[in-house]
Amino acid sequence: MVTTRTNYDLVVLAGDIGGTNVNLALIGKKGGTFTLIADRHYKTKEEKSLIEPLERFLLEMRRDYPAFSPEACCISGAGPVDAGKIVLTNAPWNIDGPAIESKFGLPTKVINDFTAVSYGVILLDPHNPDQLRRLAHTDGSQPEPRPGVRVVIGAGTGLGLGYVVRIHDRVEAFPSEGGHVTLPVYDETSRSLQAWLEEKFGFVPGAEAAVSGTGIANILEFLVAHRGVKVGLPLDILAHPFEERPVLVATNAGADPICAEAMDIFVKFYARVAADAAATFLPSGGIFLAGGIAAKNEARFTEGDRFMAMFEKSYREHVRKILITTPVMIVRDYSISLYGAANAAALSA
Secondary structure (H helix, E strand, C coil): CCHHHHHCCCEEEEEEECCCCEEEEEEEEEEEEEEEEEEEEEEHHHHHCHHHHHHHHHHHHHCCCCCCCCCCEEEECCCCCEEEEECCCCCCEEHHHHHHHHHCCCCCCEEEEHHHHHHCCCCCCCCCCCCECCCCCCCCCCCCCCCEEEEEEEEECEEEEEEEEEEEEEEEEECCHHHHEECCCCCHHHHHHHHHHHHHEEECCEEEHHCCEEEEHHHHHHHHHHCCCCCCCHHHHHCCCCHHHHHHHHHHCCCHHHHHHHEEEEEHHHHHHHHHHHHHHHCCCCCEECCHHHHHHHHHHHHHHHHHHHHHHCEEEEEEEEHCCCCCCECCCHHHHHHHHHHHHHHHC
């Protein structure tokens, strides 16, 4: 481990705030390389605000890593940024950049969570399997990323989308609320699910309603009703709190047919969302599937071309040509949001 402050040009306090976890880290930058110095994880719903875990984290870092006092702070979270603040969509409190800056005396930048992931993916090596899993197209090809737009789509508690482009000599990442585009149905079962979700929410559902942890729980509940399930594991899962159901469905997909069908539907919807993003952004730099669900369930995305076969479908031949030449990768590096936040802070310094 690097032990002297002189090894870094900049040390950043980076944060990634999700509906489940508050992830905080010290990240050092030297040239174009970012290194994780130390990180800690807290439960979002157990905290009263972001200030408390930040305060505990900084006290611990000053005690254990006194040579690495941060010079900047960048916090990412789910939701649009307004005046340095985010009203979080999946947490009981908000991110207040000016309050953090005032409390800790650190220049603080607040960005959307998928802006952070977008700033992170540009640091990844497409040929490093520890960082990325490249998905083969149905013809066996793995197109090389080319200069151009890169799109990040990530299913976690919710569904995030962001994109990054190079403008002349500058790289810029942009947020998006693309996770809430209309759910892209593709067959009779998916149309029945859409109708069920529309009745549940009172309006045509967005993609997040099926492509997320919340979506997996929704799909299971729909299948139990739609298939007339009366006994068995799916009913046991529905007896658990809503937030516990997605992991239980994924864990039991290898043994229970309803759980397996729920995960298959989730993956196919994920592929349709990715295909729509490919048609919208023409991401020659690739589509990056971030978020914990894809990384933890890679086999579901690769077995039998489940994901790629659905990704490549289109009613227009010229769109199919775009899809079959678009690189698609699963992000395996769980620290990508933290590195991206550090990168965003460095680019603003």
